[in-house]
Amino acid sequence: SLTEEKARDMIVKKDKQRQSYYNYYSSKKWGRADSYDFCLNSSVLGVDGTVKLIVQIVEDFENRNK
Numbered sequence: 001s002l003t004e005e006k007a008r009d010m011i012v013k014k015d016k017q018r019q020s021y022y023n024y025y026s027s028k029k030w031g032r033a034d035s036y037d038f039c040l041n042s043s044v045l046g047v048d049g050t051v052k053l054i055v056q057i058v059e060d061f062e063n064r065n066k
Contacts, residue, residue: 002010019030028035038057042050 022028022030026035033039040050040053045053
């Protein structure tokens with residue numbers, strides 16, 4: 001019985017709550033690329049290319065720590 005508009009409003013409200021919580025407790029800014037260890041624009045590589053890149057990064061990281 002939830003309309004699309006009400007669902008969207010709930011999502012926006014929850015995202016604002018998450019943003020506020022994150023900004024307060026992390027001393028960083030929600031959504032800024034420098035707040036993340038890894039940031040990737042998947043529209044450049046597409047889904048398959050993005051998956052391949054992430055897998056390669058994880059494998060390189062795991063091999064580095066052996």
